[in-house]
Amino acid sequence: MNKLISTLSQVDDDRLRTILQAIPDLIWLKDMNGVYLTCNHRFEQFFGALEKDIIGHTDYDFVSKELADSFRENDRIAMMKGGPSKNEEWVTFADDGHQELLEATKTPLLDKEGQLIGVLGISRDITQRKKSEMFEKFRSSTLELLTGDTPLTVILEFIVQGVEQLNSAMNCSILLLDEEGKHLGHGIAPSLPAFYNAAIDGVAIGMGVGSCGTAAYTGERVIVEDIATHPYWAPYKTLAAKAGLGACWSEPIRSSFNQVLGTFAIYHKDKNYPSEADIYVIEQSAHLASIAIERKLLEEKVRQLAFYDTLTNLPNRRLLKERLNQAMSVSKRTHCYCALMFIDLDNFKPINDMHGHGIGDLLLIDAAKRLKSCVREMDTVARFGGDEFVVLLSELDVDQAISTSQAQRVAQKIRAALSVPYVLPTDILPAATIEHRCTASIGVTVFLNQGINQDDILKQADAAMYEAKEAGGNSIRFHDNLKN
Numbered sequence: 126m127n128k129l130i131s132t133l134s135q136v137d138d139d140r141l142r143t144i145l146q147a148i149p150d151l152i153w154l155k156d157m158n159g160v161y162l163t164c165n166h167r168f169e170q171f172f173g174a175l176e177k178d179i180i181g182h183t184d185y186d187f188v189s190k191e192l193a194d195s196f197r198e199n200d201r202i203a204m205m206k207g208g209p210s211k212n213e214e215w216v217t218f219a220d221d222g223h224q225e226l227l228e229a230t231k232t233p234l235l236d237k238e239g240q241l242i243g244v245l246g247i248s249r250d251i252t253q254r255k256k257s258e259m260f261e262k263f264r265s266s267t268l269e270l271l272t273g274d275t276p277l278t279v280i281l282e283f284i285v286q287g288v289e290q291l292n293s294a295m296n297c298s299i300l301l302l303d304e305e306g307k308h309l310g311h312g313i314a315p316s317l318p319a320f321y322n323a324a325i326d327g328v329a330i331g332m333g334v335g336s337c338g339t340a341a342y343t344g345e346r347v348i349v350e351d352i353a354t355h356p357y358w359a360p361y362k363t364l365a366a367k368a369g370l371g372a373c374w375s376e377p378i379r380s381s382f383n384q385v386l387g388t389f390a391i392y393h394k395d396k397n398y399p400s401e402a403d404i405y406v407i408e409q410s411a412h413l414a415s416i417a418i419e420r421k422l423l424e425e426k427v428r429q430l431a432f433y434d435t436l437t438n439l440p441n442r443r444l445l446k447e448r449l450n451q452a453m454s455v456s457k458r459t460h461c462y463c464a465l466m467f468i469d470l471d472n473f474k475p476i477n478d479m480h481g482h483g484i485g486d487l488l489l490i491d492a493a494k495r496l497k498s499c500v501r502e503m504d505t506v507a508r509f510g511g512d513e514f515v516v517l518l519s520e521l522d523v524d525q526a527i528s529t530s531q532a533q534r535v536a537q538k539i540r541a542a543l544s545v546p547y548v549l550p551t552d553i554l555p556a557a558t559i560e561h562r563c564t565a566s567i568g569v570t571v572f573l574n575q576g577i578n579q580d581d582i583l584k585q586a587d588a589a590m591y592e593a594k595e596a597g598g599n600s601i602r603f604h605d606n607l608k609n
């Protein structure tokens with residue numbers, strides 16, 4: 126009978142043991158002095174020792190004193206509390222050196238009489254849960270940035286650095302595809318060596334052009350586990366080796382219309398293949414980047430529509446007024462004169478009447494280019510409407526006469542440039558052109574920011590332009606000339 130009971134209890138023990146070994150959590154029992162009584166297989170991996178060599182020993186025999194002290198302290202807290210207590214700890218597994226964030230639940234162990242005899246510990250790997258929580262926080266802060274007027278490059282750098290902070294073994298990069306969709310550039314990769322970034326800036330995308338060039342070309346994710354041996358990296362493997370890069374996974378950044386905008390890449394120093402969690406990170410980061418890029422492109426488009434003329438791409442009246450405001454503030458500070466020219470084309474209407482508005486448009490575009498070629502980068506050429514343009518020359522000179530003669534020279538250059546016959550393509554015959562002659566009437570006012578407002582400045586230049594028109598066109602009149 127006793128033998129039967131002992132056999133049955135042996136069967137129970139074996140079952141319990143099988144269950145304990147199958148549980149993916151770390152499970153162990155310690156007595157009140159911290160001496161191990163038993164543990165399961167997952168726990169053996171943590172200490173890198175077999176259960177038989179763990180039993181009878183304490184934490185001090187397997188981990189650093191600092192960590193053992195903290196284990197011991199948490200054991201004491203659970204025993205004193207008389208109920209389960211939880212704590213989180215980053216630990217390194219002795220068997221293969223990997224790290225995990227463990228959430229340990231420690232419960233006091235009582236005997237049949239209710240006497241405290243030790244502590245039961247169960248630790249669960251919460252690394253992924255924690256990483257997901259941290260990623261969610263990072264995602265919200267990125268989205269918050271998008272609601273302000275933070276520049277796109279700053280937001281993209283925030284994404285790259287955020288992912289690197291969450292995954293210390295990763296170095297990331299964002300490359301943007303140019304408007305033609307042929308080259309990658311404007312790299313955001315603060316952790317990659319400058320020589321590497323410079324070498325890949327402007328690279329033409331294509332099959333086998335590293336991970337990013339291929340991902341942008343195919344629109345598909347490219348996982349290169351080992352740069353040294355992968356054919357996509359053959360042309361760049363020396364460069365990558367010099368930069369200390371062993372693996373590169375690249376995800377295309379796609380717009381909501383599925384257009385490739387660029388790539389988000391994760392690099393590792395050594396060979397590396399992504400886990401499911403890594404794939405989540407790369408997908409989500411590329412998605413965040415796409416929201417940022419698309420939003421900024423939209424803002425840019427709205428700004429372009431609000432402040433630029435759609436036909437010539439020149440600043441419109443609204444932007445001209447802003448620029449005039451700025452020029453007047455600078456003039457107040459520097460005491461330098463500015464000049465504003467009102468330009469109206471002579472004899473423009475006939476081209477519309479004879480060849481249609483399409484050809485008239487081409488002439489206006491050509492005139493806009495000619496105007497821009499006559500002034501400095503800092504000056505403004507705006508389309509005021511129809512065949513009227515305004516040129517604003519800022520920061521001329523503190524001397525009025527010198528400023529007037531500078532403005533005179535620019536006005537003459539403009540008059541000459543605009544009077545060159547316009548040779549424009551027409552669709553009547555392939556490669557056929559028409560030639561149209563038109564000139565410009567130019568009114569100029571030279572001003573200092575003293576006792577004058579924007580409207581007066583524009584009115585003065587406009588009145589001077591009418592004088593030029595009255596004089597038969599193709600001529601320049603200064604506001605002062607009207608007075609004198």
Ligand SMILES: Nc1nc2c(ncn2[C@@H]2O[C@H](COP(=O)(O)OP(=O)(O)OP(=O)(O)O)[C@@H](O)[C@H]2O)c(=O)[nH]1
Pocket residue numbers: 436469470471472473474475477481482483484485486489510511512
């Ligand atoms: N093609 C084209 N024509 C335009 C546009 N905006 C205005 N126009 C035309 O430009 C012409 C401007 O008229 P005017 O300034 O009287 O023409 P003009 O022949 O230069 O007259 P003068 O200044 O007296 O020499 C009108 O026929 C408008 O219809 C545009 O965006 N495209």
